[in-house]
Amino acid sequence: MSIIQKIKEIEDEMARTQKNKATNFHLGILKAKLAKYRQELINPPGGRSGASSGGDGFDVTKSGDARVGLIGFPSVGKSTLLNVLTNTYSAVAAYEFTTLTCIPGVIQYKGAKIQLLDMPGIIEGAKDGKGRGRQVISCARTCSLILITLDALAPLTHKRLIEKELEGFGIRLNKKPPTITIRKKEKGGVSVTTTVAQTRMDEDTIKAILAEYRIRNADVILHCDATADELIDVVEGNRVYIPCIYVLNKIDQITIEHLDLLERVPHYVPVSAHLRWNLDELLEKMWTYLNLIRIYTKPPGAIPDYNAPVIMSATNPTMENFCNRIHRQIMKNFKYAMVWGSSVKFNPQRVGREHVLCDEDVVQIVKNN
Numbered sequence: 001m002s003i004i005q006k007i008k009e010i011e012d013e014m015a016r017t018q019k020n021k022a023t024n025f026h027l028g029i030l031k032a033k034l035a036k037y038r039q040e041l042i043n044p045p046g047g048r049s050g051a052s053s054g055g056d057g058f059d060v061t062k063s064g065d066a067r068v069g070l071i072g073f074p075s076v077g078k079s080t081l082l083n084v085l086t087n088t089y090s091a092v093a094a095y096e097f098t099t100l101t102c103i104p105g106v107i108q109y110k111g112a113k114i115q116l117l118d119m120p121g122i123i124e125g126a127k128d129g130k131g132r133g134r135q136v137i138s139c140a141r142t143c144s145l146i147l148i149t150l151d152a153l154a155p156l157t158h159k160r161l162i163e164k165e166l167e168g169f170g171i172r173l174n175k176k177p178p179t180i181t182i183r184k185k186e187k188g189g190v191s192v193t194t195t196v197a198q199t200r201m202d203e204d205t206i207k208a209i210l211a212e213y214r215i216r217n218a219d220v221i222l223h224c225d226a227t228a229d230e231l232i233d234v235v236e237g238n239r240v241y242i243p244c245i246y247v248l249n250k251i252d253q254i255t256i257e258h259l260d261l262l263e264r265v266p267h268y269v270p271v272s273a274h275l276r277w278n279l280d281e282l283l284e285k286m287w288t289y290l291n292l293i294r295i296y297t298k299p300p301g302a303i304p305d306y307n308a309p310v311i312m313s314a315t316n317p318t319m320e321n322f323c324n325r326i327h328r329q330i331m332k333n334f335k336y337a338m339v340w341g342s343s344v345k346f347n348p349q350r351v352g353r354e355h356v357l358c359d360e361d362v363v364q365i366v367k368n369n
């Protein structure tokens with residue numbers, strides 16, 4: 001039996017199995033088996049591989065401060081969006097699969113350069129090798145934000161199918177990595193420690209899932225009310241956690257009443273690429289989801305260049321990370337920095353390498369010499 005058939009068989013069995021406390025254990029094992037087969041499909045032992053081979057799907061170099069990918073079914077308007085958001089042109093037409101490769105463009109926003117990738121449409125079964133799906137999804141793994149583009153006339157079925165394709169390839173959308181640690185050891189069996197009540201898995205299920213992966217001796221610590229899927233994600237270890245915005249395109253084709261219903265989808269922005277409706281909201285939301293901040297550098301005795309901020313991630317915006325963002329050598333001669341802005345009490349204030357910066361701070365670095 002081929003892997004695809006095995007996957008299908010397990011999926012069918014899962015669909016037949018009712019979800020309740022009594023079947024939890026069995027479902028946990030099925031999920032682990034399924035994840036293992038999927039992994040084999042992505043990275044066949046000794047064969048051609050996809051997700052973790054280092055290949056990013058298309059031969060397009062990363063550039064700018066962040067990379068954003070347009071993913072969607074054929075003809076939902078991905079190329080039209082690239083054309084209205086960047087200075088690049090990608091062919092637009094009413095027939096499916098107009099775009100056959102990856103076409104990069106650049107969005108200039110708040111002084112940042114954001115690389116936007118137009119890609120071929122994907123269809124159901126993409127992750128299993130249909131069309132250019134694998135390449136598209138591999139490329140999606142390299143993005144810091146994914147724009148799932150949907151046609152306002154058929155949004156929700158497409159949404160589920162695309163999510164399934166991306167999830168099957170190890171991409172987790174709008175999720176945080178589960179707070180689970182697994183430390184393997186030589187002997188002593190599996191011991192499970194929890195810091196919050198577990199309502200989704202009992203200890204036997206946890207052990208059975210680990211046993212599927214031949215993990216028989218380990219210390220497991222659960223800091224969240226973990227699901228079987230989350231545990232499997234941590235065991236597999238090669239998941240990527242990427243924010244995602246659902247871009248509902250072609251809203252010029254539907255009624256206001258229809259649009260009101262769709263309004264309930266989380267993480268969503270309605271637009272008309274063709275008529276350039278609501279692109280400002282889309283850009284603003286992209287900026288928020290990318291979680292970036294702007295830092296202006298100030299040369300001694302001069303005013304900062306407010307048109308050319310240094311863009312850095314807001315995840316851990318320390319002075320040290322800021323310096324490394326400019327040049328790897330800077331930290332070597334770093335003495336202290338003067339900072340103006342909302343991260344300091346006094347303007348300016350002298351700070352060290354651990355100081356945490358805020359959006360739009362002004363920084364002047366003073367070096368040892």
Ligand SMILES: Nc1nc2c(ncn2[C@@H]2O[C@H](COP(=O)(O)OP(=O)(O)OP(=O)(O)O)[C@@H](O)[C@H]2O)c(=O)[nH]1
Binds near residue numbers: 253
């Ligand atoms: N009414 C309407 N039509 C749109 C809009 N955006 C795109 N279209 C039309 O939809 C069709 C497909 O647009 P494309 O930009 O080629 O779509 P795509 O997603 O890049 O398609 P593929 O590359 O084939 O996957 C074209 O006829 C566009 O003119 C929109 O906002 N409203």
Ligand SMILES: [K+]
Binds near residue numbers: 092095098
């Ligand atoms: K098209």
Ligand SMILES: [Mg+2]
Binds near residue numbers: 090098118120
């Ligand atoms: Mg296209």
